[in-house]
Amino acid sequence: MWYFVAPKVVFGQDALSHLAELKGKSAFIVTDKNIVKLGFVDKVKEQLSQAGMQAAVFDEVEPDPSLQTVQKGVALLNQYGPDLVVAVGGGSVMDAAKAMRVQYERPDIKPEEINPFISDLGLGAKCKLVCVATTSGTGAEATFTIVLTDTADQRKLSLINHEIGPDIAIVDPELARSMPPQITADTGMDVLTHAIEGFTCTWKNDFTDGLCLKAIQLVFQYLSRAVKDGNDMEAREKMHNAACIAGIGFVNALCAMAHCAGHSLGAVFHTPHGRSVGLFLPYTIEFIGEVREELWAEIAYTVKLEVPKGRRAAATLAQAIRGLAHSVNQPLSIKETGISLDSFNTAMEKLIDNLMADGSLIASARIPNVAETEKFFGYTYEGKSVDF
């Protein structure tokens, strides 16, 4: 037995106008200062006003949002008492809004106490949550996960529960147009990693496979175009859709070792999330290798890659991903991210500890031991294809 959970998704040009159709008295917009500056919050307020809703704005969400920021937002939510929470931004904003909404509706549950084993949260009685994505990466507009930082304890909290996802996801490509090329590339690699890991992890299932494959196909076809020309609206729209599709795909399965390694590197060296996980993706495909050979072959077929006779699909796919990453100026090794060998070696124990402790590792089709993890990081530092 397993579940498949997804919000109502409103996508395509002008999807933002769906906000004008919503019912409610007042809305609480959760965002960050950059999104306000880009004018997106004004656009959202305009739509809400057409729905007859007043809106208050909380624009203090920082990258890697903290528990403390969530508490601040909840205090304002309690004062304002809205029946709609609207998150406008990327993954950080949407995750913070999800946590605020839970505590607003269930003050007896602290955000850090959210876990997959709690059921019947009863969310939605007091307010609905709408997530408006402005980046094409995390898929947080459609997922029931939250990543928060406890600044007091200097630790990341990965929270998951099938009931905490948004009610509505708005996937309007116009909002992704202003993403700079670097962020488009980083977030695009995140999409690809979600989709490939969702399709090949041990929790994969019939309901997620098709979504993941479609997202993989879209990334291979459109990421380079979106990076090269941000005004290529066909590419923007396809990548925006791919992010949401991959989000629904992987969150109903799980991600795997590339995410564990990416989280580990990001926690120590603050490498952007998408860049980190994308960097590790081809290496993890090589590491998992023949355990998932049929699935690598299926992905290769989907993206029209020819697997030469006598060569493994894993190797062919890994090479194609490196080619795509190179074409969008992504680093192909840890060394290329600018991390010195000294710092890398000093951090090795922490990198191994982080990877081994990451929850998603349980769904990796091959789980490394400590010695293999150290070797794996060594290979990825040098940019050497994994052969063990």
Added chain:
Amino acid sequence: MAILFGSQDWADALKKALETSQSYKEAAKKWEGDIYIIVEPDASYKHRNIVYLDLWHGECRGARAVKDENEKSPKYRIFGPFTNMKQILDKKVDPVQSMMTGKIKVKGDMAQIMKMPRAAVELVNCMTAFETVFPD
């Protein structure tokens, strides 16, 4: 030789499997806390089995078949009906997914369990490292 599920021999075999599993040691190296594994009777099984495990930083300091649930006050209790537990032991379902869908219940410090889900998976792997026979 197959070992009778829930017996002291079964608890001893599990302790031995935990002690020799490098994967468990690595996954549970920060684990702190003893556990009851409680198999509850259902339509296909009339017994109630309790195995107590004293687990600490990747080591199994003790394993006992327990008759009276009040004998110990472990930090964690993992419990569920026989049919669901057997599916896990037969590797037909993932233990963490079973917990997430409520097929298997857990009581205790959920934050610690969430930090070390692989310890749970490796614990189950150790339970399947030897042949088990179930009482009629």
